[in-house]
Amino acid sequence: KNEVEQSPQNLTAQEGEFITINCSYSVGISALHWLQQHPGGGIVSLFMLSSGKKKHGRLIATINIQEKHSSLHITASHPRDSAVYICAVREFIGGGADGLTFGKGTHLIIQP
Amino acid sequence: GAGVSQSPSNKVTEKGKDVELRCDPISGHTALYWYRQSLGQGLEFLIYFQGNSAPDKSGLPSDRFSAERTGGSVSTLTIQRTQQEDSAVYLCASSFALAREQYFGPGTRLTVT
Numbered sequence: 001k002n003e004v005e006q007s008p009q010n011l012t013a014q015e016g017e018f019i020t021i022n023c024s025y026s027v028g029i030s031a032l033h034w035l036q037q038h039p040g041g042g043i044v045s046l047f048m049l050s051s052g053k054k055k056h057g058r059l060i061a062t063i064n065i066q067e068k069h070s071s072l073h074i075t076a077s078h079p080r081d082s083a084v085y086i087c088a089v090r091e092f093i094g095g096g097a098d099g100l101t102f103g104k105g106t107h108l109i110i111q112p
Numbered sequence: 113g114a115g116v117s118q119s120p121s122n123k124v125t126e127k128g129k130d131v132e133l134r135c136d137p138i139s140g141h142t143a144l145y146w147y148r149q150s151l152g153q154g155l156e157f158l159i160y161f162q163g164n165s166a167p168d169k170s171g172l173p174s175d176r177f178s179a180e181r182t183g184g185s186v187s188t189l190t191i192q193r194t195q196q197e198d199s200a201v202y203l204c205a206s207s208f209a210l211a212r213e214q215y216f217g218p219g220t221r222l223t224v225t
Contacts, residue, residue, distance in 0.1 A: 030211060043203065043216040086155065090211060099145050099157030099171055100214070 006103035019074040023087030116217035137206030150200040
């Protein structure tokens with residue numbers, strides 16, 4: 001079973017700061033997901049990636065398959081970015097459970 | 113278009129009772145997943161359906177948990193003889209196909225008293 005580790009567990013920053021959240025995993029994967037969960041809210045998928053880099057607005061996700069590591073970056077952070085960010089991985093199809101294995105999440109607070 | 117819907121949004125039940133949780137996936141999505149989010153435990157995979165294939169039940173925590181998917185659309189997660197440790201938010205997600213982006217429902221908060 002894949003072990004998914006996120007860091008930091010908690011992060012408080014000032015509005016406008018550049019934010020980086022890290023995720024590492026132990027077993028080769030077919031895809032990695034970054035999810036966002038607002039307090040009391042549902043889960044929204046931000047990115048699904050298997051290589052390289054993806055960008056959507058102020059959010060950037062990168063993955064290094066060889067190092068089994070991914071980062072989520074937020075540029076020009078804003079209080080509305082305050083949420084829990086969750087990394088999740090899918091192992092190779094047919095290699096085990098086809099559902100996702102989740103990290104414990106990073107609780108991000110952006111102060112105005 | 114409509115997203116993934118789940119019902120009920122909240123369910124309080126007494127220990128030992130059976131409960132049924134429902135998930136309506138996005139129309140046309142062939143893959144459907146059930147997850148559980150327990151306080152302090154994070155998210156965990158329970159069961160997965162892909163089209164008409166047999167479900168992957170590898171994440172179900174005990175034989176008190178079962179799920180079915182009728183007509184390749186709506187799914188029901190059943191928990192028999194509920195225990196207090198079953199208290200959690202149960203999330204459903206669907207995707208267009210295997211290994212594609214997953215869309216999550218709002219969840220059902222289950223409290224076992």
